[in-house]
Amino acid sequence: MEKVKSVILDGEEIHVFNSAIYLFETNTTVTLELNVIVSEIVTNKYKHVDNLIVEIELEDGRMINSIMSVTVMQGRLPQLHIFCDIDDLDEYKGLSILNENNSSFPDIEEGITLEEIRKVEMPLEDITLKLKLPIEQVEWLRKLKKKEVTDMMEEFLIYYRKNE
Incomplete structure (x- = not known):
């Protein structure tokens, strides 16, 4: 062929x-x-x-x-x-x-x-999370840009998966 x-x-x-x-x-x-x-x-x-x-x-x-x-x-x-x-x-x-x-x-x-x-080629997808957090953390998260939150979550998930 x-x-x-x-x-x-x-x-x-x-x-x-x-x-x-x-x-x-x-x-x-x-x-x-x-x-x-x-x-x-x-x-x-x-x-x-x-x-x-x-x-x-x-x-x-x-x-x-x-x-x-x-x-x-x-x-x-x-x-x-x-x-x-x-x-x-x-x-x-x-x-x-x-x-x-x-x-x-x-x-x-x-x-x-x-x-x-x-x-x-890794596909990227949007995800929406519903969390219940203390108001101080919510206010802090809302001040961040979407990219900052995305980068933070990505780092957290990499760290979490390595240590589970």
């Missing part, structure tokens, strides 16, 4: 942890399909996008440029499924051809963990 060197979505290169590119053949159509393991940040960015301008560079130097559809795949790791119909098989020589009878779909999640992905 061909290896993907880089993927650019709408002009932005994304970090690809693993991928599989292949042709999927049915009775009526052939589609170019690319499955990629990416960060949670990337899946969140593209989960509401239907079509993208995609540039795929293969390790053999070939470039594939197309407007393609994108969906977020459900699995244990964040994953995008990028695909488009194709007309000319000759343009894609060397790519594996799969169909619904193949049981040999590539497992691109093998050997990768969510922890490894998060070391490269």
Whole structure:
């Protein structure tokens, strides 16, 4: 199976942890399909996008440029499924051809963990805490900027997790 060197979505290169590119053949159509393991940040960015301008560079130097559809795949790791119909098989020589009878779909999640992905791109999320504190502490916290409270909580959580 061909290896993907880089993927650019709408002009932005994304970090690809693993991928599989292949042709999927049915009775009526052939589609170019690319499955990629990416960060949670990337899946969140593209989960509401239907079509993208995609540039795929293969390790053999070939470039594939197309407007393609994108969906977020459900699995244990964040994953995008990028695909488009194709007309000319000759343009894609060397790519594996799969169909619904193949049981040999590539497992691109093998050997990768969510922890490894998060070391490269850690998603940040907002959280709201409801606390009951003495009024003096509440007044002091309200005077702080959001970043100061965030930094303080992050340091506290790191310290707490190391010492539990």
